Amino acid sequence: MLPYEPDDTLAHRLDPRSKLAVQMGFAIAALSHTAPGALLACTLLTGAILVTTRVPLGRTLAAYRVALVVLVAGPLVTTLSLGSPWLEPSEGVGPALASYRALLVLLVSAAYVRSTPVRDSRAAIQRTIPGKPGRLLGAGIALVFRFLPVLRTDLRTIREAMAARLGTERSALERASTTGVLGLSRAFTRADRLALAMQARCFSWNPTLPTLSFSRVDVPAFALAGALVLSVLL
Template identity: 55%
Template sequence: MLSYAPGDGLAHRLDPRTKLAVQIAFAAAAFAHTTPGGLAVLTLLALGTLAAADVSPIEAIHAYRFALPFLVAGPLLEGLNWIGFDPAAAGETLLASHRVLLILLVSAAYVRTTPVRESRAAIQRTVPGRAGQFLGMGTAFVFRLLPLLIADLGRVRDAMAARLASERPVHERMALVAVAGVERALRRADRFSLALRARCFAWNPTLPRLSFGRLDAPALAFALALGLWALY
């Protein structure tokens, strides 16, 4: 699972609000331009975003491997019909799956280059009032807890493999992983709640200072260009 890693690359030096603007504009462009040509351009842009974040495409795809079976199965299921396989129907769904994968790759660049506290600060200073505080808090919680939950599931699977669970039927293995995963998630939630109370959790804490730099201007111009491209 990808997480923040300190660095001095191009994406690391951008303000988190700039990176959020690029993400939103990229997603809008991806949903607006669904043709093979449009997605080819977006693929190059996504690879460039990963390069700016010093993240390899293989690493980013591996981080989102849990989504790959759904992205692959969608076109296959869409193409199946009573008389065989319809390549046209599968092709449309394949383009949609590719669009989702590109958005995930761009989000991987954001996660690798942005500390959790800066993400919360960017959201709370962009969205005013209690709504911004709630969104910032929720984003921080997801970034902190999701990697732990995924690691817990990995440990459950490793423990099952050590006990020859692979010899059991698939539905039994799925049930064991689900039950153990939910149990560990509830335990994590209890410990997380206790940690918040012990640290006097506040809705409006002192957040890191954010400021736009010289590199943010071309990045914001890039986000604006993507947004305009999405409209036309």
């Protein structure tokens, strides 16, 4: 999972609410447009966003490797048939384009994660969605961003420990079951410790969050988000 990295890029200076608007507008446009010209425009926009936020493409693709496997496997499976000619490449064109559009959305979301602190994301959500639902959603997203990297580290530690004990000599099913059982055990242990730590620190539904304010640099971001949505409506 990609972490937030402090920097002085334009995206880092934007209000998180304007970045969320751009991300939502891009997702709507990318998943709605199917014409080659629109797909090229979305690709160029994605490249501009990655360059602006200084997102390393190689590391981002490595972080999304599990999702990439699913995105690649879908079109490949659709090209297979149960009878002659066994392989129909034309059937995989549509799913391949859909997978590519989903990949563009993932890359844009990576730019948001890299340029936005977790506290700012929580503040943006809680101030956009009123009441307890917003506080619950904000707290949940903040916990996910902080909890997932810990679980990934635990899984990597388990795999390294198995490899040091010649676990690679076992069957794939046995390795997967062992990793799954130990991973779930670690996850539940972490969850119990997290709950205890939150109680010890008097977890609040309405904590003091960072102050958010719009500036002039947010105007182009909202204009871009509006243009993306209008491109779908019109």
